[in-house]
Amino acid sequence: MLLTITATATPEASATDLGFLLHKHPDKVQEFEQSFGTAHVFYPEATRDRCTAALLLEVDTQALLRARTSVSTPDFALARYVNDRPFASSSLFTVALGKVFRSAMRGSCPSRPELARTPLPLELHLPAVPCRAGAEKARALFEPLGWRVTAEPVPLDPGLPGWGDSHHLSLTLTGEQVLSEALSHLYVLLPAMDAGKHYWTDRSEIDKLLRAGGAAGTGEEGAEGDAEEGARPGWLARHPERAWITRRYLDRRDGHVRTALARLSEVLGEDGTGDDPAAEEAEEAEERGPSLAEQRAGAVLAVLRAERVSSVIDLGCGSGRLLARLAEEPGLERVTGVDVDTVALERAHRRVCRGCEGGPGRHRPLLAGASGRRGGPSGPELLVGSVVHRDRRFEGHDAAVLMEVVEHIDPSRLPAMAESVFGLARPRVVVVTTPNAEYNVHYEGLADGSLRHSDHRFEWTRPEFTLWADSVARRYGYGVRHLPVGDERPGTGAPTQMGVFTR
Structure with a gap:
């Protein structure tokens, strides 16, 4: 993560007076340890006419992972390791900004108090700023504060222009500003643009x-x-x-x-x-009334009851919200939960076994490769596994549920998922729910073309989901019916779409 602050000389001040305001000498390279990495302050250039100070934050991803205590981590194992946190100017960066330039943000400069209150010609540049709301929103945030804004989308891969742009901006702000106010603008607006703080x-x-x-x-x-x-x-x-x-x-x-x-x-x-x-x-x-998540789980349970299934495997069970309700269903003889994230499975274990006889420690989740054990009276069976891999442990269930799972899978791997579930496991009933992209226009703050979650690989419209579901059903010998979940709106339908496959 990088921020450069460039000042140019005025009749009243030298450009190198920037060092007084930042309390960082231009001739020194300084390091500041953070709980998640190291912040470096240095000056690529420092002359009387032009002076640039740089704040570079190097993030230790393993330290960040060890320090993470939030229970809202996405239920996707790679998302905990592979993300933009070490490179984009997110809440990690603003925490370091507030600590390293604390005195400058307060406008404190005992040696030059008048300078701290003087607007200076400044240019601030950040090469990677997360902003799913797009460049127009960045301009709407900074221009009312007196900045001239240049916001260019960062391509996903400059060598592959067909991939399009990422949700990051290369952001440059220029204008005459009091330095303390300029830093406060970044301190507030960067995490607002990102909308995903790393702390509670x-x-x-x-x-x-x-x-x-x-x-x-x-x-x-x-x-x-x-x-x-x-x-x-x-x-x-x-x-x-x-x-x-x-x-x-x-x-x-x-x-x-x-x-x-x-x-x-x-x-x-x-x-x-x-x-x-x-x-x-x-x-x-x-x-x-009930949240969309509650309506979704209720719709899945209603389908399973109507189909009179006797055993269910919840593929991509996450932290066990649906799994806990399945465990309480009296008509189910066997319940299995599968997820690739062991931390999520531990939470699922605690959730589903909260009311078990003998307390939460009685039933331990099984790990990938362990011998199978039937759920039921002794509690659900929990397995570490991936829905895109052929796995014999998925066989033998009357029904399978993929609730808000498929949109987390790369499109190129969807055929492997279909082969694993519909080809190898072949339950009598498969229930799939996924977001309806057409409904996204009703979510305030969600820019056109944006996805609802940072880990979604795609979101289907209703025709796109129907096309995929019908092709899978024909290939593997299933019938499929489509049901809406949540409040329907004219023209856009419901927020969640459900496909019920029966063999």
Whole structure:
């Protein structure tokens, strides 16, 4: 991860005065250890007319993996190792930014206090910024703050232009800015653009957001010296995208979002009762019925009951949400869960055995290659395995479920998955659910063509899913019917589509 900050000389200041503001001498290379890697500060150029400071963050991926405590890790084993975290300017980078340039962000410069309050001609460049909302959103975030924005999509592979662009931007910001405010813009907007923090978002994040947004005076815990600054609206309170920024920065935690927006409204003298999209979404969340995940699991169970199946294998069971409900079904003689992620299987084990006689330690998950053991009265059987590999342990079940699994598989490997499930295992019933891409237009903040989850390899429209399902059914001797899951909308259908294959 890399950030370069370039200053040019003015009649009042030399370009190398940037070193005073950053509290980092241009003649030195400095290192700052982080829990997840090492941050380096150095100056590629330092003359009176032009000075560039660089912050380079090297991430130790193994240290990051060991330190991870979040239970929201995607249930896909490679996603824990293969991702953009070591290279893209995500929340890891903003944590390092806040620590390495802490004094500069506060506007503290005892030797040159007037300089810390002076707008300087600056150019900030970040070569890889995650932003699924696209370049237009990046401009909508930075241009109201006085920046001239150049946001170019980064291609997936420059040597293969047919692959298209990634969801990363090469971002350059130019303009006359007070350095402390420029750094605060990055500190808030980079994680908002990424919308995927590597740490848990608790209430302390509200105060971090408001302090960086120039509104710390609205809270009880504003930093020393912030009260006067907080008396006038900071940049975040005045930003036209403040609701979007706040919701994404606070990881969509509705209670935190409502609190932060209310405090921002106080700064502007508003009563906080205006039409705010984030607040309305939070209120609707409290009133709405079962979540889509609950409706999906309920639909799968309803199909299995209607088909009167006696045994089920949950392929890609993840942390066991459906598996726990299958274990409680009185008509099932055998229940098996399969996943490639051993950490997810451990969570599934704890979930399904929570109510087992003898406590959670009674039933241990089986590992790939272990001898099979029948589920049922002794609890579900848990196996480490991949649905794209032919595996004899998958045979002998009356039904198989792939709930929100196929979209996590590379399209080139879908034939291998079909052969494993429909060709080798050949259960009497196969239930497949997957997102309906046509419905994505109803999700606020999801750009056109974007996917719902960072690990999705694709998302099918209804005709695309029908075409795939019908071809698989014909090849392997199944019939298939298609069912919607969730609230249907005119023109786009339901958020989830289900295929029920029967042999």
